[in-house]
Amino acid sequence: MKTLFKYLLMCMPLAVSLLLITACSDDESVDPYDINYVYIYSPVSTENTLEYKGNGTFLVDIAPECIVNPVRCTKPAPTDLTIHFDVNPSLVDSYNQANGTNYALLKSVQLENATLHIKKGEYISADSLKVHYTDMTEFQSGAENYLLPIAVTSIEGSGASISENSKIYLTFSSIYKVNTVTMGASKSMNLEYENGGFTNLTERLELENMLTADWAADDDVNISLEIDPSLIGAYNAVNGTNYVLMPNTAFEHSTVTIKKGARTPEEKVVLTFSDVMAAVNLGENYVLPIVISEVNGGGAEIGEVSTTYIIFNTVRKLTLSVEKAPIGIPINDFTDWIMTVDGESESRYGISWMNLFKEPGRGIDTLTPTNVIDINMGKLVNLSSIRIGYNMGKYNSALLASVAISMDGMNYSIGECALTAGNTHNLVLKHPTETQYIRLMFPKSVSPGGSFPSALYIYTND
Numbered sequence: 481m482k483t484l485f486k487y488l489l490m491c492m493p494l495a496v497s498l499l500l501i502t503a504c505s506d507d508e509s510v511d512p513y514d515i516n517y518v519y520i521y522s523p524v525s526t527e528n529t530l531e532y533k534g535n536g537t538f539l540v541d542i543a544p545e546c547i548v549n550p551v552r553c554t555k556p557a558p559t560d561l562t563i564h565f566d567v568n569p570s571l572v573d574s575y576n577q578a579n580g581t582n583y584a585l586l587k588s589v590q591l592e593n594a595t596l597h598i599k600k601g602e603y604i605s606a607d608s609l610k611v612h613y614t615d616m617t618e619f620q621s622g623a624e625n626y627l628l629p630i631a632v633t634s635i636e637g638s639g640a641s642i643s644e645n646s647k648i649y650l651t652f653s654s655i656y657k658v659n660t661v662t663m664g665a666s667k668s669m670n671l672e673y674e675n676g677g678f679t680n681l682t683e684r685l686e687l688e689n690m691l692t693a694d695w696a697a698d699d700d701v702n703i704s705l706e707i708d709p710s711l712i713g714a715y716n717a718v719n720g721t722n723y724v725l726m727p728n729t730a731f732e733h734s735t736v737t738i739k740k741g742a743r744t745p746e747e748k749v750v751l752t753f754s755d756v757m758a759a760v761n762l763g764e765n766y767v768l769p770i771v772i773s774e775v776n777g778g779g780a781e782i783g784e785v786s787t788t789y790i791i792f793n794t795v796r797k798l799t800l801s802v803e804k805a806p807i808g809i810p811i812n813d814f815t816d817w818i819m820t821v822d823g824e825s826e827s828r829y830g831i832s833w834m835n836l837f838k839e840p841g842r843g844i845d846t847l848t849p850t851n852v853i854d855i856n857m858g859k860l861v862n863l864s865s866i867r868i869g870y871n872m873g874k875y876n877s878a879l880l881a882s883v884a885i886s887m888d889g890m891n892y893s894i895g896e897c898a899l900t901a902g903n904t905h906n907l908v909l910k911h912p913t914e915t916q917y918i919r920l921m922f923p924k925s926v927s928p929g930g931s932f933p934s935a936l937y938i939y940t941n942d
Contacts, residue, residue, distance in 0.1 A: 516555040517643035518563055518598075518635055520548075520609075530654045533698060533779055539657055548609040548630065548648060551596045558639030561598040563632055565591055565609055568647070571629035575649055583627035583651060588615035591630070611650070626652040657694075660783030661703055661738070661775050664690045667790050672797035673762045674893070675911040679797060681757040684732070690749040690788070691772075693738055699778035701738040705731060705749065708787075711769035715789060723767035726792055728754045740778070751790070763891070766792040798895030799910035800883060806906045808864035808939035814838060816858030821851050840935030843871035848930040853920040855938075860887060862941045863915040866907045869935035874901040876932035878922035881907060886917040901926050912941045 531539040551563050572585050592610040599606075611628065632646035667687065672679050691703055709725045716723055732750035739746060751768070760766065768790040775782050819825070819833045826832055827845035833853075835844055847853070863885060870877045879899050884892040893913065899905050918938070925931040 516553050516558065516640045517645075518551060518553050518561065518632060518640050519643035519645040520551055520630075520632070520648050528650070528652050530652050531657050532654060533657060533659060533695075537698075539695065548611055548650070550605040550608045551598065551632070552604045553598060553640055554643070556601050556603060557598045557637070558600065559637045560600050561640055562636035563596045563598070563605070564634045564636075565594045565596070565630055566633045567591065568629045568631040568633075571631065571647065571649070572627050575627060575629065581627075581651075582625065584624045586626040586628040586650070586652065588613060589628060590614050625654055628652075659694050659697065659701070659778060659780040661691055661693050661701065661772060661780055662783035662785040663770070663772055663788045664692065666788050669790070669792050670797075671757065671760055671792055671794045673794060674797040674799060678757070678760065678762075678794075681753075681760070683753050683756040685751045685753070687749040687751065687790070689744070690770075691736065691738070691745055693743045693780060694783075696741050696743055697738045697778040697780065699740050701778045701780040702735055702774075702776045703738065703745070703772060704735050704774040706734070706771050706773040707731075708769045708771045711771075711787065711789075712767055715767065715769065721765070721767075723765050723791065726753075726766035726768045726790075727759045728757075729768055730754070738778075738780075760792070760794060762794050762796070764794060766794075768792075796891065796893030798883060798885060798893040798913075800881075800895045800897040800907050801910065802897060802899060803865075803906045803908045806865035806867045806937070806939045807908050808912070808941045810867075811857075811861065811938045811940055818854075818856040818858075820854050821845075821847065823854075836933060836936040837938075840869065840937070843932055843934045846876075846927075846930045846932050847922055849921075849923045849925065851921070851930070853918075855918040855920070856889070857916050857918070857938070860914045860916050861938070862912050863918070863938065864909055864912040864941045865937075865939035866918070866920075867935075867937035867939065868905045868907070868933055869937075870903060871932040871934035873903040874926065876925075876927055877901050877903070877905070878925045878931040878933075880922065880924035881905070882921040882923060883907060884919040885913060885915040886919075887914055889917045892917075892919065 533539050553561070567589065569585050572583060575581065576583055590612045592612050593607050594609065596605040596607055596609065598604065609630070611630070628650040630648050630650070632642050635642060669685070671681065693701060707729065712723060712725060715721070730752050732752050733747070736745040736747055736749060738744060770788050770790060772782050772786040814834065814837055817834065817837070819837070821827070821833055829845060831844050833844060835842060866883065868878070877899065879901065881897045881899055882894070883897070884894045886892040897907055922931045
């Protein structure tokens with residue numbers, strides 16, 4: 481508020497300078513053209529908003545002083561002019577009647593530079609009128625809207641008269657603002673299944689960045705949380721999912737506290753699983769809808785975003801390592817094999833991608849980080865290793881490989897492996913797996929243009 485208030489009022493002289501070209505015509509509609517009038521050129525009122533917190537103090541402090549405006553005449557001053565200003569309380573009722581408002585007079589103010597001077601031959605005063613607030617507590621009820629009418633009271637010097645535009649109204653609207661507490665974004669976790677079991681089940685899960693208040697709490701704020709299974713159906717309908725409630729889950733502490741002076745809790749929201757997630761099944765995905773059920777203290781309330789969803793997806797994991805040599809026997813029979821890149825069986829040069837298997841050592845085309853290689857081997861193979869060779873060696877090698885394998889082409893085990901620049905890479909599966917479908921991506925390469933594989937070999941333990 482301080483910045484906004486100061487900006488609005490201190491920028492008014494700039495607004496005056498931009499609108500000088502219209503000053504005369506505005507005055508002539510009210511005052512006869514042949515008289516030199518003194519006026520404050522500005523909007524009829526300046527609107528300011530006072531935003532209060534729950535304890536009655538300002539959300540953002542108001543500057544104790546504001547610059548209102550210089551004073552002008554419609555023609556060059558015929559003599560040195562001295563213009564006097566004062567607060568005119570009698571204008572409050574007429575302003576309210578004319579505008580359908582209910583402003584109260586702002587009393588605790590003092591005008592500084594209440595006497596301004598325009599030198600002979602000039603249009604505008606060198607200094608500006610200033611308003612100083614002598615008792616800021618007058619603002620802090622949060623219940624009143626205030627009006628400060630300032631008017632030219634008299635002019636010393638000949639040849640100029642007071643214009644009808646010689647008054648300005650400063651308005652202050654009071655708004656009570658609640659310190660709302662909102663929930664963080666939804667989070668997801670993959671439950672990884674490999675070699676017959678899940679590898680990363682846990683009995684305790686810490687959730688980061690779950691709760692935030694709009695501003696630093698004026699007092700401790702206690703926040704109560706609940707798991708609400710009734711929200712799952714609507715979530716699935718909106719997102720086209722089929723999640724079920726994560727079983728055997730509770731909060732370690734269902735109430736957390738944002739301490740005075742902080743915007744977030746010191747303690748994390750923690751979920752506990754009484755069975756160490758033993759009830760989860762591969763192929764089933766789970767969700768926990770968490771809601772803010774109550775907020776107490778510090779003038780705080782529940783915000784618009786009061787719900788988050790913790791997602792648990794069960795995925796097959798594939799563990800890979802880069803070795804000096806592949807493990808297993810290379811496959812040389814490619815009968816019924818199909819290989820595509822982004823669904824295309826040939827490169828842009830019309831060369832079959834299968835040549836990476838059938839004619840190793842011959843480059844086909846560059847693979848960008850977004851290209852997806854799909855290989856269908858036509859039957860199940862006990863996959864143990866994948867070997868990749870590169871055209872022109874390490875200068876065209878990949879630095880990251882993403883590998884997904886599947887028995888049915890629908891349910892994939894996924895793994896990633898960081899690579900070093902080299903002529904070949906031997907990707908070895910930690911657990912050889914029955915596989916028919918292989919999906920490869922090289923999302924990071926030595927060359928900015930992508931990798932340039934020249935040969936692929938598939939190894940089996942059969």
